[in-house]
Amino acid sequence: MQCSCIYFVEFTLFYKINVLKVLIIHMDNSEEKTKIELCDHCGENLIQTYYADYDGVQKRFCCHGCQSVYEILNVSGLTEFYELKRGVGFTERPRYSEQKFLHLDDIEFIDKYLEPTKRNINGKDYFYFKFFVEGIHCVACLWILEKLDVFFSENEILFSKLNMSSSILEISFSKEMKLSKIAKRISSLGYFPHAILSDLDAQKLLKKEDQKMLIKIGLAFAFAGNIMLYSLAVYAGADGIFKEYFNLFSFLCTLPVLGFCAIPFYQSAWGSLKTKVLSIDVPIVLALIIGMGMGIYGLIFKIDIFYFDTLSTLVFLLLLSRYILKKAQQKALGVEDLSLLFSNQYSQRKIDGRVEEVLTKFLKVGDEVLVEANETVSIDGVIVAGKTHINNSLLTGEVRPDYREVGDAVYMGAKNLDCPITVRVTETVDNTRLGKMLQEIEHGWHEKSQISLITDKIAKRFVWVIFILSTFFLIYFTYTSTIYVAFERTLSLLIITCPCALALTTPLALILGLSAMARNGVIIKNENTIEKLIKSKKIFLDKTGTLTKGDFSVVKKNCYGEAQNWMSHIYSMELCSKHPIASSIVSYIKCFHPSIKKIEFDRVYEVAGKGVEGFIGGDFFEIKKIDEQIDLLNQLNSKVGFFRNGQLAVSFELSDILREGISSTISEFEKYGPTPYILTGDNQDRALEVAKSLKIPRERVLAEKSPEQKRDIILKNAKSIMVGDGINDAIAMRASFVGIAVQGSVDLSLRAADVYLSKSGVSHILSLIRGSRFIFRIIHRNLLYSFLYNCLGVYLAFLGYVSPLVAAVLMPLSSITILISTVISTNKLNKIIKI
Amino acid sequence: MEVLFLILPMALVISLGFVLCFIYAVKNGQYDDLETPAFRILLDDDNHTTQVRNNNDSED
Numbered sequence: 024m025q026c027s028c029i030y031f032v033e034f035t036l037f038y039k040i041n042v043l044k045v046l047i048i049h050m051d052n053s054e055e056k057t058k059i060e061l062c063d064h065c066g067e068n069l070i071q072t073y074y075a076d077y078d079g080v081q082k083r084f085c086c087h088g089c090q091s092v093y094e095i096l097n098v099s100g101l102t103e104f105y106e107l108k109r110g111v112g113f114t115e116r117p118r119y120s121e122q123k124f125l126h127l128d129d130i131e132f133i134d135k136y137l138e139p140t141k142r143n144i145n146g147k148d149y150f151y152f153k154f155f156v157e158g159i160h161c162v163a164c165l166w167i168l169e170k171l172d173v174f175f176s177e178n179e180i181l182f183s184k185l186n187m188s189s190s191i192l193e194i195s196f197s198k199e200m201k202l203s204k205i206a207k208r209i210s211s212l213g214y215f216p217h218a219i220l221s222d223l224d225a226q227k228l229l230k231k232e233d234q235k236m237l238i239k240i241g242l243a244f245a246f247a248g249n250i251m252l253y254s255l256a257v258y259a260g261a262d263g264i265f266k267e268y269f270n271l272f273s274f275l276c277t278l279p280v281l282g283f284c285a286i287p288f289y290q291s292a293w294g295s296l297k298t299k300v301l302s303i304d305v306p307i308v309l310a311l312i313i314g315m316g317m318g319i320y321g322l323i324f325k326i327d328i329f330y331f332d333t334l335s336t337l338v339f340l341l342l343l344s345r346y347i348l349k350k351a352q353q354k355a356l357g358v359e360d361l362s363l364l365f366s367n368q369y370s371q372r373k374i375d376g377r378v379e380e381v382l383t384k385f386l387k388v389g390d391e392v393l394v395e396a397n398e399t400v401s402i403d404g405v406i407v408a409g410k411t412h413i414n415n416s417l418l419t420g421e422v423r424p425d426y427r428e429v430g431d432a433v434y435m436g437a438k439n440l441d442c443p444i445t446v447r448v449t450e451t452v453d454n455t456r457l458g459k460m461l462q463e464i465e466h467g468w469h470e471k472s473q474i475s476l477i478t479d480k481i482a483k484r485f486v487w488v489i490f491i492l493s494t495f496f497l498i499y500f501t502y503t504s505t506i507y508v509a510f511e512r513t514l515s516l517l518i519i520t521c522p523c524a525l526a527l528t529t530p531l532a533l534i535l536g537l538s539a540m541a542r543n544g545v546i547i548k549n550e551n552t553i554e555k556l557i558k559s560k561k562i563f564l565d566k567t568g569t570l571t572k573g574d575f576s577v578v579k580k581n582c583y584g585e586a587q588n589w590m591s592h593i594y595s596m597e598l599c600s601k602h603p604i605a606s607s608i609v610s611y612i613k614c615f616h617p618s619i620k621k622i623e624f625d626r627v628y629e630v631a632g633k634g635v636e637g638f639i640g641g642d643f644f645e646i647k648k649i650d651e652q653i654d655l656l657n658q659l660n661s662k663v664g665f666f667r668n669g670q671l672a673v674s675f676e677l678s679d680i681l682r683e684g685i686s687s688t689i690s691e692f693e694k695y696g697p698t699p700y701i702l703t704g705d706n707q708d709r710a711l712e713v714a715k716s717l718k719i720p721r722e723r724v725l726a727e728k729s730p731e732q733k734r735d736i737i738l739k740n741a742k743s744i745m746v747g748d749g750i751n752d753a754i755a756m757r758a759s760f761v762g763i764a765v766q767g768s769v770d771l772s773l774r775a776a777d778v779y780l781s782k783s784g785v786s787h788i789l790s791l792i793r794g795s796r797f798i799f800r801i802i803h804r805n806l807l808y809s810f811l812y813n814c815l816g817v818y819l820a821f822l823g824y825v826s827p828l829v830a831a832v833l834m835p836l837s838s839i840t841i842l843i844s845t846v847i848s849t850n851k852l853n854k855i856i857k858i
Numbered sequence: 859m860e861v862l863f864l865i866l867p868m869a870l871v872i873s874l875g876f877v878l879c880f881i882y883a884v885k886n887g888q889y890d891d892l893e894t895p896a897f898r899i900l901l902d903d904d905n906h907t908t909q910v911r912n913n914n915d916s917e918d
Contacts, residue, residue: 185894
């Protein structure tokens with residue numbers, strides 16, 4: 024009976040295991056099935072598949088970019104990249120860039136920005152250069168970028184070294200090598216290199232400062248540690264000659280700590296006394312001086328008062344906490360520094376019928392520049408050849424294209440829409456309208472950040488309170504007790520009330536908040552911004568590009584006449600045009616017919632300012648606006664028709680549509696503040712229509728405003744947020760309490776704005792404001808804690824329960840507890856920011 | 859206990875030596891980038907592994 028029972032159990036077990044096996048196999052299969060749909064380079068789902076054979080193995084790619092990257096790696100035998108990448112789990116398609124980087128080979132550029140290395144190796148001279156590389160994710164990126172030399176012949180590249188935290192690639196290459204080739208190779212690997220055109224000396228200086236601080240901390244630590252050992256001996260009961268000996272050594276070790284390591288405190292205290300603004304460094308320096316004076320006094324007169332251990336520990340801990348803070352700050356502000364380094368704009372200069380790429384900075388008045396269709400004009404100038412439509416939206420905020428021909432002026436920032444033009448430079452980059460705007464913005468930037476923080480104010484008052492209390496201590500105990508007791512208790516008071524928790528955790532909370540936001544695509548330039556965001560009463564939103572997507576999208580399609588599918592005809596015709604409407608129709612068709620193929624026409628050509636025409640067999644097709652009389656892009660909704668032999672076959676209705684998630688954002692603003700306004704350069708009707716769909720009342724719509732008018736409105740409304748895109752909002756953004764840029768390039772936007780949303784979508788503003796409120800709750804809590812702690816400390820010091828040494832240990836302990844609580848609570852921030 | 863008079867200065871000299879080492883390391887740039895070297899150590903120095911893997915693939 025028992026036996027059969029066991030058999031039964033075994034059987035069921037066996038059965039279950041088999042079922043499990045089958046299940047696992049099945050799961051494996053299903054996994055493989057899904058794998059088939061993934062790109063072999065980036066791992067994204069395949070919508071359109073490009074197939075290619077490598078060593079007899081078929082590989083699938085989602086785009087040409089991925090395919091070419093794979094090809095390069097495969098040819099060079101670097102496919103280990105994919106082994107390293109596996110498990111990291113990022114998906115990003117490489118930017119497929121056609122850029123040739125030829126401007127990096129310009130003689131003027133080489134002279135100015137390439138640094139020749141001092142050493143001469145293998146009989147060759149080398150250059151040193153730095154790139155900021157976009158798209159660094161993981162160890163695989165590190166691996167491939169440091170193997171750059173494999174792609175070139177031997178000794179061409181001396182080394183390539185990547186700093187992953189700052190995404191900076193240092194590279195040393197031989198003088199015969201062209202920098203453009205290296206840049207092109209990096210970009211063909213799927214990363215995008217930005218040449219760093221900055222002062223090399225300034226960078227070195229910054230590095231040196233960092234190193235100096237680190238050395239100070241190291242020294243302070245070494246000496247404080249030794250002093251601790253000597254003091255321990257004294258506390259343990261060393262007597263007579265030994266005690267004096269130990270104390271002498273403590274004193275000797277304290278000298279470099281106070282004389283060298285503590286220099287930053289003296290400097291800042293002196294600076295604050297000079298400007299008559301009390302900083303928290305003043306009581307610290309006071310404590311150092313009192314402690315040192317008493318120590319020396321005790322040493323000379325052989326009295327039992329020594330505070331060398333206290334002082335050196337204090338200096339070490341303060342230095343350390345400040346270094347950590349500085350590091351965190353540098354990480355948060357790195358984005359800003361980098362954005363200022365990007366000035367990689369280049370232009371095509373025409374010389375003797377040849378075209379060469381040069382850095383736009385190097386263009387001079389009178390040079391002729393070729394501007395291709397779909398490129399942006401990089402200088403102010405006059406057209407000398409060609410006619411075209413340009414889009415001035417960056418400057419004026421209008422999407423409507425303007426027609427320009429020979430003799431007309433064009434300005435920097437305008438986008439050339441359809442035909443190549445040649446422009447003679449009339450103003451160099453810094454003197455262009457846009458350049459001047461940018462300068463104005465940068466100039467005014469400095470004044471703006473001079474708003475004093477709430478914590479600064481509190482710290483100042485706090486320092487006064489400490490001073491008054493310590494004088495009271497000194498006088499009170501001199502009368503009631505001995506002068507030694509008076510000094511000792513005052514010293515304890517100064518040390519224990521040192522407002523480090525205040526000075527340390529507030530910036531820490533702000534910085535942790537900033538980096539949490541940055542991880543979610545919200546880049547904040549300055550930590551003061553968070554405080555200002557909470558205080559804001561009104562929020563002004565630009566319309567084009569901020570509330571709406573800023574370009575035309577197809578909203579409706581109508582078919583007429585015989586039910587034939589003309590989509591591939593329309594698709595192939597519109598592919599020839601670079602007009603914004605054509606490209607939006609192309610993307611619309613591609614969205615609904617992903618497998619659409621281009622068909623061959625006998626003849627297709629674009630008629631500038633009209634549309635596209637083409638022939639197949641005897642049929643004549645054209646795509647143009649339906650009502651000839653109406654200026655197409657001036658309308659709220661534009662209608663475009665596809666005609667076959669003059670007969671309307673398909674019509675498209677296009678409109679500038681609202682961004683996703685915008686209406687819920689606006690309704691939350693209405694509920695919890697700040698009050699939303701629309702401020703736009705566009706015409707009244709369009710602005711009102713958008714306002715209506717967002718349920719913003721009529722009186723809060725301000726339309727047809729020039730950039731300068733926008734600024735004036737912002738200035739009239741104190742404590743207002745300006746949300747905008749492009750340069751036309753830049754002046755207003757700078758004038759505002761808080762400027763938020765939602766689109767456009769990071770570098771331009773961050774010069775004017777305080778906040779840059781790298782992910783499109785205004786809904787991030789909401790998470791920004793929510794996050795700011797949360798950060799401030801943390802800061803307020805910290806302030807409360809440190810206030811309570813200090814009250815207790817003062818009380819205990821008054822009663823004489825804490826000696827200076829205990830105070831010197833308790834002070835950092837309290838700071839650390841508040842620090843930890845800050846770090847833990849900012850971790851919650853991630854949940855709040857994500858929507 | 860008189861030996862302390864000798865030991866203490868010696869200990870101080872030794873610790874000074876370590877401080878000098880630290881200063882050298884800082885000036886040498888060893889503290890400039892604390893993140894990347896940690897990853898770099900995971901990577902192999904040569905292409906050996908790649909070749910091995912390629913061979914395995916072709917055998918399959």
